[in-house]
Amino acid sequence: MTYKDIIEPIDINAEAFASIIRSLEEKQSRNKIKTSQIRKKIYEDIPELGEIDQKVIDLSIDFYSNKNKYDKPLSELIAPYSAKKKELLANSSFGENALDGYCDCKKCHDKGFIEHFDAEGNVISTEKCTCLLDAMANYRLLANSRGLSIPEASFESFDLNVFSDKTSGADDLRGLVAGMDKSLSPRAYMKEVAADFKYYVQNFDVNNT
Incomplete structure (x- = not known):
């Protein structure tokens, strides 16, 4: 996979893409620290967890040292x-999945990419996560807004490609407008909005009558 393959759907340059990836890596680092702090608090409040971990360690060591005495797999x-x-x-007040680790994006764990594996655990395909697509689209939108003067703004220059064509799931409502049809992608929604505005402008009565 090359930068061109990754960037092509949303046109940003390699330098901008690298900057976005660095921001994701920084987010991962911050969240690792937060995860460590959360886990420390959990183990302090529930000491039995540490005792269980030690039992698992002891069992694992004994399992690999004396496999013949076990008739079940370690798992x-x-x-x-x-x-x-x-x-x-x-x-507890922490919740069943409290030790899973903290991240902003549950889909890719802040990596920006979602990997798909075969039965043997080998990566067979990789796709860009919606959080990465959103970051790329936001970058392009910001870049466009900085370089576009008001006289140049028009329906012809409006680019729907800055919006994601992925529909948001019920568990991921980031970026949705209040009342927006959740079955629509941001791009499809903005296409409808643009059409409504275009109709309004074309049929606007200057005398307001």
């Missing part, structure tokens, strides 16, 4: 401990 042996941790978290 099955560990499962009850994992279930107990979830139970402890679910009954």
Whole structure:
């Protein structure tokens, strides 16, 4: 995959794209620190979690040292401990998934890309996450607004491609306008808005009658 493949759907240069990727990496670093702080607090408040972790470590060491005495795979042996941790978290104020790690985007975990794997765990395809597409579109929109004077603004110069063509799911309402049809992509929605404005301008009565 090259920069051209990544950038082509939303026309920004490689330098701008690299800047966006750096901002995502910085976000990952900040969220790793936040995750560490959250986990420290959780383990302080629920000491049983640390005890369970130690039991899992001891079991894992013994499993690989004395495989012959076990008739189940390690994953099955560990499962009850994992279930107990979830139970402890679910009954706490932190919630069952509190140890999963903090991130702004649940789809890609702030990486900007979503990887798809085969049965053996090999990456078979990669797609840009909506958070990356949004960042690219926002960059282009900002760049366009800086370089466009009012006399140059027109329906002909209005570019729908700065808006994502991905529909937002029910669990991801970022960027949706109040009352907007959630089945529409931002691009489809803005196309309808532009059509309404164009009709209004073309049929505007200067005498307001």
